[in-house]
Amino acid sequence: MNRVFILRPEPAAGRTAAKAAALDLDARVHPLFAPQPVAWTPPPPTDFEALLLTSAHGVRLAGPELAAYRGLPAYAVGEATARALRDAGFADVVAGVGDGSAIAARVAAHGHRRLLHLGGTTVAPMAADGIDVTRIAVYSMTSLPPDPALIADAVAGSILLVHSPRAGERLAAQIAQDARAALHIVAISPVALAACGAGWASGRAAARPVDDEMLALAARLCE
Structure with a gap:
């Protein structure tokens, strides 16, 4: 099963994780900000x-x-x-x-x-x-310090949920260009997606800037 990484701050990260679990997604919380x-x-x-x-x-x-x-x-x-x-x-x-x-x-x-x-x-x-x-x-x-566990946990096929342009910028700074080819981005908006930079396995933006749309895209990638 593909891993889905939730990068938004708490307590919102916990709400997203609960929704992801209800969809039988392997959700992992790694906030980039507090x-x-x-x-x-x-x-x-x-x-x-x-x-x-x-x-x-x-x-x-x-x-x-x-x-x-x-x-x-x-x-x-x-x-x-x-x-x-x-x-x-x-x-x-x-x-x-x-x-x-x-x-x-x-x-x-x-x-x-x-x-x-x-x-x-x-x-x-x-x-x-x-x-x-x-x-x-x-x-x-x-901004929280870079988390080595995020790099270690993001195995091939992992899906990274990006809830803001600033999160996209922070993620791009932490994931090296040569480590992106097997990772997927699901962003809350086209602007947030653009902030992630290039080189990812795929990048998709939600049709509406809401959690449910992002998780639906992530679930499709897991099929």
Whole structure:
């Protein structure tokens, strides 16, 4: 059976691993990053009409200041982030099914024009036509030291799941060009796939930027 490597940070890596196990995939977790909170100064909630979170890490690591925005309509890039917001006491939460640009379009469609976006120190490009977006970093992703076990475990036929462009860059830095020919990449987006570089046995990007799509591609490679 092909090995499927999950490179995203915890706790999301554990959720992906559970889904992979349900598909009878041999899932192995090797995070490339660990999220860390960063200090931030919360602006007045009255300055905004809506709140946006594009990662559950932002919900977990924003600290007690996040509670000040519970009175705003909250938007989440996906269901995992929406669930984290609900667990944090937010009642009015809209979950997206795509990327940041897709959920920003829903914010605009609902008539909100002043948006507070709490995210990481690095964020994927997000189109936000017609919206005044204030972006504040509440966490950062710290690169973990290279893990020799990743190289040792990634035998021929292994499938590497890449959940972000930054993860693709980090993976490319750790896997030498001459070690890639027998390894497969499944990425969350074409941009993340491109960040992995060349020389892999195959590279595929999910049709939608969600875990289930990535795992479906991985399962097909295992057939």
